[in-house]
Amino acid sequence: MKLENMLKAVNAQQIIGDTNLEVNGIHMDSRMVKNGFMFVAVKGTQADGHNYISKAIENGATVIVCEQLPVHIESNVTYVQLSDTEEAVGKLATTFYGDPTSKLELVGVTGTNGKTTIATLLYNMFRLFGYKAGLISTVCNYIDGEAIPTDHTTPDPITLNQLLGRMADEGCKYVFMEVSSHSVVQKRISGLTFAGGIFTNITRDHLDYHKTFENYLKAKKAFFDNLPKQAFALTNLDDKNGTVMTQNTKAKVAAYSLHSLCDFKGKVLEDSFDGMLLDINNREVNVQFIGRFNASNLLAVYGAACLLGKRPEDILVKLSMLRPVSGRFDAKRSPKGYTAIVDYAHTPDALVNVLEAIHEVLRGRGQVITVVGAGGNRDKGKRPLMAKESAQRSDKVIITSDNPRFEEPQDIINDMLAGLSKDDMKKVISIVDRKEAIRTACMLAQPQDVILIAGKGHETYQDVKGVKSHFDDKEVLEEIFKGEL
Ligand SMILES: CC(=O)N[C@H]1[C@@H](OP(=O)(O)OP(=O)(O)OC[C@H]2O[C@@H](n3ccc(=O)[nH]c3=O)[C@H](O)[C@@H]2O)O[C@H](CO)[C@@H](O)[C@@H]1O[C@H](C)C(=O)N[C@@H](C)C(=O)N[C@H](CCC(=O)O)C(=O)O
Numbered sequence: 001m002k003l004e005n006m007l008k009a010v011n012a013q014q015i016i017g018d019t020n021l022e023v024n025g026i027h028m029d030s031r032m033v034k035n036g037f038m039f040v041a042v043k044g045t046q047a048d049g050h051n052y053i054s055k056a057i058e059n060g061a062t063v064i065v066c067e068q069l070p071v072h073i074e075s076n077v078t079y080v081q082l083s084d085t086e087e088a089v090g091k092l093a094t095t096f097y098g099d100p101t102s103k104l105e106l107v108g109v110t111g112t113n114g115k116t117t118i119a120t121l122l123y124n125m126f127r128l129f130g131y132k133a134g135l136i137s138t139v140c141n142y143i144d145g146e147a148i149p150t151d152h153t154t155p156d157p158i159t160l161n162q163l164l165g166r167m168a169d170e171g172c173k174y175v176f177m178e179v180s181s182h183s184v185v186q187k188r189i190s191g192l193t194f195a196g197g198i199f200t201n202i203t204r205d206h207l208d209y210h211k212t213f214e215n216y217l218k219a220k221k222a223f224f225d226n227l228p229k230q231a232f233a234l235t236n237l238d239d240k241n242g243t244v245m246t247q248n249t250k251a252k253v254a255a256y257s258l259h260s261l262c263d264f265k266g267k268v269l270e271d272s273f274d275g276m277l278l279d280i281n282n283r284e285v286n287v288q289f290i291g292r293f294n295a296s297n298l299l300a301v302y303g304a305a306c307l308l309g310k311r312p313e314d315i316l317v318k319l320s321m322l323r324p325v326s327g328r329f330d331a332k333r334s335p336k337g338y339t340a341i342v343d344y345a346h347t348p349d350a351l352v353n354v355l356e357a358i359h360e361v362l363r364g365r366g367q368v369i370t371v372v373g374a375g376g377n378r379d380k381g382k383r384p385l386m387a388k389e390s391a392q393r394s395d396k397v398i399i400t401s402d403n404p405r406f407e408e409p410q411d412i413i414n415d416m417l418a419g420l421s422k423d424d425m426k427k428v429i430s431i432v433d434r435k436e437a438i439r440t441a442c443m444l445a446q447p448q449d450v451i452l453i454a455g456k457g458h459e460t461y462q463d464v465k466g467v468k469s470h471f472d473d474k475e476v477l478e479e480i481f482k483g484e485l
Pocket residue numbers: 028029030031042043044045046047048049050052138151152153154155156157180181182183186188
């Protein structure tokens with residue numbers, strides 16, 4: 001694409017060099033730059049992209065977009081100076097990849113918990129409706145049926161726009177994506193036009209990054225503040241910040257709730273370990289999901305599908321066909337007769353929700369054994385709370401490792417144990433080795449009991465000191481179940 005056409009997307013303060021040249025690619029990482037590329041220098045949390053301008057030119061960059069011009073100007077390179085490169089990179093990338101969101105309907109989901117679930121269920125539902133669809137999520141990205149592995153919830157702006165560009169080229173009509181708070185602050189979504197935004201809930205998480213809850217809330221809210229007026233903003237009235245989220249948006253506001261009268265009102269009529277019977281806007285539907293929080297997620301899915309123009313009766317048929325997302329309340333019955341649930345709950349709030357959902361269905365007919373750890377190099381404040389909430393809602397707790405990353409596993413466990421009272425401690429043991437911890441839980445479990453294995457859900461690795469070794473909670477369980485036969 002011609003540079004002069006790309007530059008229409010941004011407000012350049014100064015341009016040095018030729019703008020009538022062909023740009024072959026765009027990147028914000030000098031190491032990924034190839035011949036004829038545009039390199040956008042962005043100030044990050046660890047490094048400053050401006051320090052890599054000469055590296056990018058060595059790798060073939062012919063256009064440099066920056067906030068400060070380097071001292072030495074190369075004669076065969078075009079320099080574009082502007083005030084905010086972090087904001088510009090998304091706009092330039094989306095222009096380069098053919099403005100994909102003008103060709104498809106993009107719906108973003110934000111909130112502390114439930115993003116992957118809602119985005120994935122919408123993607124599955126719209127494929128059931130017969131559309132080509134895309135998904136951008138923590139677990140995996142999909143261009144219709146094609147899986148593209150990911151290591152972010154919301155990818156960097158280059159990867160994101162490249163994906164959206166391919167989705168548009170391959171005829172996807174709808175794309176559902178998770179919008180993490182990091183991606184809003186880092187403007188990874190800059191330049192995209194959303195057809196709708198969905199808010200799930202907000203509780204503490206990521207305070208290592210945002211520092212205060214207010215900043216975290218502002219990050220989520222900024223997503224709604226910036227939605228266009230043609231879009232919908234679907235919020236959860238059951239969250240105490242639900243109305244705050246959409247109070248300054250230009251978009252059409254709609255709401256869902258399990259308690260208050262609103263556009264999309266639901267109620268749990270019956271529940272078991274096989275599923276729930278829900279009432280949604282006075283129509284009954286059987287779903288294959290467990291737990292009130294999933295009833296809330298399904299209401300968001302229902303609401304978004306209505307706002308995208310689908311008929312309520314058709315949506316309910318599809319809703320009843322949907323299955324849980326991998327590693328989200330993934331329940332399996334063991335040969336010994338207990339139930340083991342693998343779930344991605346990795347915040348205090350998610351643990352409360354998932355344990356209460358288990359108790360609602362178990363109704364005291366068995367014990368609950370929880371295996372849980374907390375990630376290293378992430379919000380330390382959540383650790384004691386995760387242990388406390390687990391202990392208060394379980395008969396036994398085994399505290400173990402999640403992804404220790406660059407921390408000592410035992411230090412993380414100690415941070416968790418610090419949240420427990422003397423009484424709580426009586427039902428808690430700690431085992432650093434996660435496999436051993438799961439084995440112990442299975443050995444302790446009696447028929448009718450429920451084991452919750454929390455924190456890693458779909459993950460297929462354990463990250464220890466920067467090395468990701470294969471580890472899969474579900475595989476460990478399968479191996480143990482085989483031994484029980
Ligand atoms: C803290 C954080 O979010 N960091 C993200 C951020 O990186 P950064 O600002 O630290 O980048 P940096 O290392 O300071 O480098 C600055 C610039 O110099 C460039 N550079 C750097 C080195 C070099 O040799 N050449 C070069 O050009 C970099 O490409 C970058 O453009 O921008 C990068 C590109 O978008 C992200 O990949 C990176 O994610 C890191 C790896 C990360 O772990 N992020 C997590 C916390 C995250 O984003 N999580 C959220 C939410 C998860 C959830 O759902 O709960 C997510 O959306 O995944």
